[in-house]
Amino acid sequence: MNKKQVIKVLEEIATYLELKGENPFKISAYRKAALALENDDRSMQQIEDPASLKGIGKGTAQVIDELLETGESVLLNTLKAEVPEGLLALLKLPGLGGKKIAKLYQELGVVDLETLKQACMAEQVQALEGFGKKTEEKILKAVEASSQRPEQFPIEYMLKLSAQIEVVLMNIPAIDRYSKAGSLRRQKEMMKDIDYVIATEQPHEVAEAIKEGLEVSEVTGQGETKMSVILKDEWGVSVDFRFVTEAEFATALHHFTGSKDHNVKMRQLAKAQGEKISEYGVENEETGERLTFTSEKAFFAHFGLCEIPAEIRMGREEIAEAAEREAFDFVTVNHIKADLHMHTTYSDGAYTIEEMAEAARHKGYDYIVITDHSKSLRVAGGLDEKRLLQQREEIERLNANYGSAFKIFAGTEMDILSDGRLDFSNETLEALDFVIAAIHTSFSQDEATIMRRLRQAMENPHVRLIAHPTGRIIGRRKGYAVNMELLIQWARETGTALELNANPSRLDLTSEWVKRAQDAQVKLAINTDAHSLDMLDDMPVGVTAARRGWIRPETVLNTMSRGRFEAFIKEPKNA
């Protein structure tokens, strides 16, 4: 059994204990044990004594040892025999937790969604102690909605909704300031809902104005300090607004940004020095005095930490690292000097070379690379050698006008054909400034075939970058079968860079893999792959994804100055 499987069993045990209405601390002990394994970089085999990890004690270590020896857990098997499997789905219904589900099971014989629905319709649920008419109605509604609604939504969709929300927030005068919080601020790839923290002296007025301005289908909660609504969008996404005073804003923002695990660790740290963290500030447990902070940076500084970027607050090693460092020296949008991957009307882009160049120049970039598709990708209007040459001539004319103010480099996003051949000859590639290679066809080939294709591209002396290395679309398409460890190793051996595609539905490579790539001294490029002017605006999403992977500016090709980049593309690969 590998570590992933062991983690899964520990989490399963926790879930079953929850369904039994067990002691919450016992439940979280199993979750903590799973987390301890997950946060350790070693493989299961490399961890000699699991009990030596913080969070794993006698009981959980015994389960782990048993799993490694026999491949199963008596405890889990017993739980499974005791608790109907159909109850697992009930935990996902809002308003239902382990205690209530245990009661429904014991008193009414509810075993799954269907029997729960029947119990509600027979009005048996409202008769239970601790339940009532309203609860029964809520449960029934939730059961009916559960069949059609995904649990989590891709970031691309949530970013669009949040842009609409912010148009409303921006125009409410009673709001002093606001910020995204939660998973959206941490830029998780998939998330359940959207969170905002709002500084205001008039929470009631703001709540009313939000309800007025947004298309809301239901207000699911409203109190003095918070409001939760369901949007009238395709899926009925839920949005939480937290209202705080200006003084509380920094601690509230930290609190509602999470992650939960990060917050737990911060609070333990505070507790060890006699303080208590809440969304309202940091309280001295002895004197009761409460401190607030002007920024998250000041908040972290109070605990002897440098500012921890929101996107790495996962409750892993970031707090220990923050105690050691002056700052996290990650890449920022300001480091980005260029975009190395974009399309024009020559292939499937919506704007001309000049229009793309002008938009990039207005973003403050110093250079760009035009990389239209190559001839085999007919659906995208890929360029043949003749059109490529014409394009190059147009680029030279535009460059002549720019003088030293800006530069357009001529490139291609060359197709790696299904049989591994490349779409252009070396003679053609030699005439280009920057060559990207990518897979666009035959996604379902087996790993060996896909890897052979990638290998051939990487071995080519002109191919500088592999674009969107897995081809996934978040929440929709898994991507092709890439052995990522091998790909990173080859990238290192051949001096080929890998792309972090900034398109919010791609973000490919993931943060975990760009981190591994950086550790292997592989260069990365953060590119928008823009097919239109507004897609050039995706760069910050890509940069944040890179920061999630702890990427430093020197790892990223497009942080190079133009002069440095020109020298770089003249050097042979692996120089």
Added chain:
DNA sequence: GCCGTTTTCGGCCCGACTGTTTTCAGTCG
């Protein structure tokens, strides 16, 4: 179930809101 430069027992992160209750448990983030 885990943990202890206060501790081998008694805590375990903290607070808001809802719906059920007459003072609070359960759920959520």
